Amino acid sequence: GGWSRGMWKLIEEPHNGPNKIYYLIAGTHEIGRSLIRPAESTCNGWISLPGDRSISRNHAVIRVRELLQDDLESEQQIFIRDISKFGVSLDSSLQSPPGERKIKRDQDVELKHGCCITFGVNNSRMRLEREHVVVCFSRLCHLEVEAYKTCRMLGFHVAKSWLSHTRMLIVNEINITSKVLWALVDQKDILSPAYLQSILNRENLSDPFPDPLQKSDSDEFLFIPRISEMIPTEYHKFLAPGKSHNPEFNPNRKTTFNDLTFLYIESNQSSILNGKEIKSLISRTGGIVQLCNSQDVERGSTMLLSRDTIYIAQEDDVENLPAISRFLKANKVNFVVELIHIFYAIISADVSDLKKIPIKDSRWSYNDVKSKPGKGKEERNKVSETRNSKLKDNAGTSLSDMQFSHQEDYVEANDFRSSEKRSWQDEEDVSKMDTKSTTSIPSLPESGLINFKRFKKVVHTYQSEGIKDPVEFEWKS
Known part of the structure; x- marks a missing residue:
């Protein structure tokens, strides 16, 4: 309601029989008593009112302007001009005072939605309405x-x-x-x-x-x-x-995801739909979507999820795979489905073929987040060379001063162990750490990934505060 936009239509109000509807387009349309448009007429459309002797051969002209803007508030104006002998009258509840009035001949008068137009003197009437399309x-x-x-x-x-x-x-x-x-x-x-x-x-x-x-x-x-x-x-x-x-x-599309609950991370924007659109679309098809953001993932927040919640995954998940995997594990999410298969299920209105993959068998596995999937051997070798180069460049500096880019926060223990930076052994060697205390520093693991951000934080704590007691430290992501 309240829209100014719509296709104008004139609805004939005969004494008996069905109403005839004229759908008006931008242009000029003539009204007369002839059943067909006269050969000499140059108008865009013809509106016939036969059987009334008070209707002139060319009685009135209606002009519809083309819309100049495309928004809900711009109005397609419509005007009428009387060119007849017996005249044209308007009856509109919108005019003040309400009631029927005869319009002046040869003058354009703007029409409004809901007005009734009487042609001649024998009650040939039409009602003007706007149909929103x-x-x-x-x-x-x-x-x-x-x-x-x-x-x-x-x-x-x-x-x-x-x-x-x-x-x-x-x-x-x-x-x-x-x-x-x-x-x-x-x-x-x-x-x-x-x-x-x-x-x-x-x-x-x-x-x-x-x-x-x-x-x-x-x-x-x-x-x-x-x-x-x-x-x-x-x-x-x-x-x-x-x-x-x-x-x-297919009415079954309205219930495609009945009794299914999904989890979606809003920060991972799809090229097709964003988080709110996905929630709205799945809700319209009977499902439930729990949205979370990247902060929830990083913090490992616990969500109130049902035990059958399915994680909707996207390709860019690999950019934050370790954190997402920990988040899914913390929330006991056991199944994952790729976003494209959600779309296929909507198309077919059927979830029987929805490819729900157990997370333990997927790249989102809680136990397999050591590296980002999808990288070829050549790219992995290049990353490894970059890491070793960084370690060599940092030779002679303390661990707390070492700088690593975001992509290099996780470094293979073997790469670090064999570098020229340090010659780490399984036994604790505090003297090489340049620390102020003689406390125990957790030793490096035999293999796997080292989270440098967390490692540096522990080293800094030992150096600045001289903590004597060993601390529990998780080397892996």
């Missing part, structure tokens, strides 16, 4: 400019993001985007830009919107976008046209 675009590329212009001519609102009352989604091809997923869940048509043009090019203003599944003479769909090759072929059948819509509406 909201559409969304997704990846139209070079066709977007023309599609926007068509919508401005029609009076359609183009929403930047998906709204629950969006009428249709316009795409070049059906791909995995947030708007495509929303259209599937909300059971809305996904059509090509040609459909908008077909609405604009209707032969008569009273013609209804074209059938979305209209076919050409060669039996090919006119307005159905192709399905992207990026979507596996086994899911194409769920995106195929149905009997009356494209794709066929």
Whole structure:
């Protein structure tokens, strides 16, 4: 409610029979008693009021302006001009005082939603209404400019993001985007830009919107976008046209994730959806999403999760794999599913094939966080060489003064042990630590990763405070 945007329509109010509706587009439309538009008429549309002798051959002109802006507050103005013998009257509850008034001849008068227009003296009446039509675009590329212009001519609102009352989604091809997923869940048509043009090019203003599944003479769909090759072929059948819509509406999508609870880290933003969108989308399909942030992960916070919670993982998780693994372990999360498989489940409206992987068998395993997965042998060797070079460059400095970049916070014990920096032995050797105390320093492990940030902190504590008692220190991440 309260929108200024919408497609104007004139609704005929006959004494008997169904109401005839004229969908108006930007341009000039003439009203007269002829059943068909006169040959000499140059207007964009013709509105017929036959059977009333008080209606002139050319009785009135309606002019609809093209929208100049695309927002909810900009209004597509509409005007009427009386060019008849017996006149035009307006009756609107919005005018003051309310009631019917005759408009002046040959002057443009602006019309408003809800007003009634009487033509002649024999009660030929029409009611003006605005029908809100909201559409969304997704990846139209070079066709977007023309599609926007068509919508401005029609009076359609183009929403930047998906709204629950969006009428249709316009795409070049059906791909995995947030708007495509929303259209599937909300059971809305996904059509090509040609459909908008077909609405604009209707032969008569009273013609209804074209059938979305209209076919050409060669039996090919006119307005159905192709399905992207990026979507596996086994899911194409769920995106195929149905009997009356494209794709066929599937009410089961509303309950796809019933009784399922998911965990999602907001800091790991997907290229398709952010955390709030994922929560909203899964909630709309019957599931529950618990959102957390990177601070929760770093602190190892304990969340109130059900025992069957499934972690939604993304590719960039590898950047913070040790912390995420510890966080999942602390919260007793046992299963992980990759985000793309969430999307596939929405497309198919079926979770039976949802690839839930036990975390213990995945790269998010609590017991296997020594290195970031996915790096090739050549890249691992390069990282190792960089680490050794750093150690050599730091020769002669105390551990508390050593500087390591974020990527080098974890260093292999063997790399450090064999470097020229120190010749560590399993036995404790305080003299090499340049400490002020003679206390025990935890010895290096035989192998595995050393967390230098934590190691330096322990060394600094021994050096500055002279703590005598041994401390428990976790070398690994």
